[in-house]
Amino acid sequence: MPVKPALSRLRGALPAPPFRHTHDREILRLAVPSFFALVSEPLFLLSDSAIVGTLGTQALGGLGVAGQVLLTLANLCVFLAYGTTSAVARRFGAGQTAAGLRSGVDGLWLAVLIGAAIVAVCYPAAPWLVQALGASPAVAPYAVVYLRISLLSTPALLVILAGTGVLRGLQDATTPLLVAVGTNVANIVLCAWFVLVLDWGIAGSAWATVIAQTAGAGAYLVVVVRAARRHGVGLAPSLAGLRASATAGFALFVRTVSLRVVLLVSTAVAARLGDPELAAHQVATQIWSLLVFALDAIAIAGQAIIGRYLGASDIAGARAATRRMVEWGVFAGVVFAVLTLALRPWAPLPFTDDPHVHGLLLSALLVVALLQPLSGVVMVLDGILMGAGDQRYLAWASFWTMLAFLPCAALVRYALPAGSPHGLTWLWIAFAVWILARGITLGARARGGAWLVAGAARP
Structure with missing residues (x-):
């Protein structure tokens, strides 16, 4: 079969091609940076695993077990990004940017409160969580060390999720991309330094995560606080706003x-x-x-x-x-x-x-x-x-x-x-x-x- 006619028929069978609709530009402006932000994390996590892998099979297994606990917690709290995006975007569309930032500030406070609660509950329960996932006696000590240290970054991780929602609600997907890439690169550099140079073992990888995610949360707080002050929005939590964020969440x-x-x-x-x-x-x-x-x-x-x-x-x-x-x-x-x-x-x-x-x-x-x-x-x-x-x-x-x-x-x-x-x-x-x-x-x-x-x- 000739190639050109076949390709023509294939193109005719596909939906209308991109870049020919009035909404395409705004879709791409938000979707493309979001895609690279989403993809950056699993790619950099592979590098993290490769570094920990130099410590041996048990350490790598401990990273895998602890990582599943942390990943589950992050997935369960992703509503902090999604709910905040919706609330902020509505008010932004209505021309009420200050009210949108008010919702965003309340979302950040909710993230801090949930993060602190997770640390309080999961830190002492770390050995039980590791055992529940079936870690062997040789793997469990590595998993517990990594999990307990990494849990300290949970409030920062949830602030990153909520901060991402605030900026996406304000139609800004580029800043979350830059913070995601910067955080992940810092994590890799610190992990390599702590594990391969300073010989901190799997604890070094966990501390790299804590430092990198805390820095990422700090970047979001700087951006949101500046915007809030520019629009005259207070930084103290609002009980009604916290209740609304929790209900949607x-x-x-x-x-x-x-x-x-x-x-x-x-x-x-x-x-x-x-x-x-x-x-x-x-x-x-x-x-x-x-x-x-x-x-x-x-x-x-x-x-x-x-x-x-x-x-x-x-x-x-x-x-x-x-x-x-x-x-x-x-x-x-x-x-x-x-x-x-x-x-x-x-x-x-x-x-x-x-x-x-x-x-x-x-x-x-x-x-x-x-x-x-x-x-x-x-x-x-x-x-x-x-x-x-x-x-x-x-x-x-x-x-x-x-x-x-x-x-x-x-x-x-x-x-x-x-x-x-x-x-x-x-x-x-x-x-x-x-x-x-x-x-x-x-x-x-x-x-x-x-x-x-x-x-x-x-x-």
Whole structure:
């Protein structure tokens, strides 16, 4: 088949190409820096792992166990970024920048309070948390040391999340990118110095994290405090503002917990299918997560843009921006699907030389590829409804879609015969049912008008 006609037909089958719509510039202005900020952290964490790896297998295992605890805490508190973005963007769109900064200051105070509570609870519980994750006696001491030291940076980490939400609400995605890159580079440099030069062991890596994240939090505080003073906003916490931030945050917390349950159950089912299935599932999940980063960047742009439009009472603009961002999500999803299918034959090679795992991974990646266009729509609509402040609906929708997934996962676990060669494929089909359920619930909400509440604050 001639190449040019085939490419022409492929272009005709894709959604409308980018850069041809009035909303494209603002979408890109927010999505591109957000994408690089999202990608920077896992890339730099790989360097951190490489440095700790020089200390031996037990130290690296301790970093992995403690890192899972810290990652879970960060994921559960990501509502500090999402909820703050929505609240600040609405007021910014309404021309009430001072009120938006007031919400942002309250969000920062809430981050400090939650961070202090996490340290108070988790520091003494560190040995139990490490044991609960199944760390061996040789790995556990390293994990406890790293976890306890790194927990001291939790308030700073949550301030970074809330500060990111403030700036995105003010339609600034560049400053969060610069802070993210600066923080991660500082972490790597300090980790190398403390571990490789000063010989502090795994504690050196943890102290590098504490120092780098504290510096990142300090950068956000400087930016937000300067803006607050410029607009005459006080820095003391407001009880009403803290209550409003906590209320919105609780709904997003429920949403996040529901998502985490799906991912944890998927891993647990894969583990019970067998070691090869678990290995293949781990790689497939990491590839899916990498693709989600790019789609999440569009969702983050959606949070800021939709909040601003609704704050300005521009319902038509919010509808038009929603439509365009969904097109972007579909376009990116189709591109990722084509890339995944094209690279699929070689994807297992960097991860395994086991032919069994290789075959399992190829089957799972087929489902991963086919999910991408729908995943694009789901991620974008999730971000749009967050930007609209529709957190209560998102919480309930996430809960019910989680309940739709659990019976499917149970069927894979208990209905398939032992040693079934297609168990992992059916697990990813169950995962696809969850994505489809999310698409239906989010799409139905977006087509209606209940989420389009105009004004500086959502009642």
